[in-house]
Amino acid sequence: MRGTIGLLGGVNLDEDLWYYRNLFLAIEKRSGEDSSPRVILHGGNEKELNRLLRDKDWGSLTEYYQRAARDLEASGATSLVFCSDVMHHIAHDIQKVVMIPILRIEEALKRFLDSSGIKRLGIICCNEPEDHMHYQDMKDSRLFFCSQEESQRLFSLFEDRSLPFQRSDEASVVIGQLFGRMREKGISHILLTDSEITYAIGDRIDDIKIYCSDTIHKDYVVDTLINDREAEVLHPLPKKHRSFIEV
Secondary structure, three states: OOEEEEEOOOHHHHHHHHHHHHEEEEEEHOOOOOOEEEEOOOOOOOOHHHHHHHOOOOHHHHHHHHHHHHHHHHOOOOEEEEOOOOHHHHHHHOOOOOOOOEEEHHHHHHHHHHHOOOOOOOOOOOOOHHHHHHHHHHOOOEEEOOOOHHHHHHHHHHHHHOOOOOOOOHHHHHHHHHHHHHOOOOOEEEEEEOOOHHHHHOOOEOOOEEHHHHHHHHEEOOOOHHHOOOOOOOOOOHHHHHHHHHO
């Protein structure tokens, strides 16, 4: 196993810790107790970053994560991982300032679809849909997106992050309606982009299987590490730098 993972965190402490812990557990499970990844976590001011996210101040968020990416690269990271799904929205701009690859959720999802054989996957963006344009930019005919109104209605039911997420009666009604519309389109597999909402809903409702983007992304990162795969950098590099990129 080669390389050091640099975790770009800060937006959600729980997600940062989830990635840190589960990378270790997954690699230990697959490669044995003596195998442990090298991980560097770059945190941040959670309240300030979430304020920038609410204000859609992508310029300030990009500047912050560009600095964080440079710091991780200087500290020895050989690849980067966003701990928050929504931050993949700015991954191209972060990649411009570092020579090491970002392990992208899009590549993780593509490999998941290819290996699972799923032909139609519904995506419910548990935030503003425009914040998850990285999924639509995949232009994959296997992906189907719920409407902005449906996404916002579901997200609003779980908006108070100070409380444990629970399935209220109202939430159950909205989830039932939304999943019912997906079922009418012949969709029996759904991806949620918020891990906490996924855990509150569960991994299955009737005949619909539910997946979490964080879990799919984590499995891709682990697979890349264990199999010593070279991840693709999002911009071309001079040939003399190619050997520097290790995962």
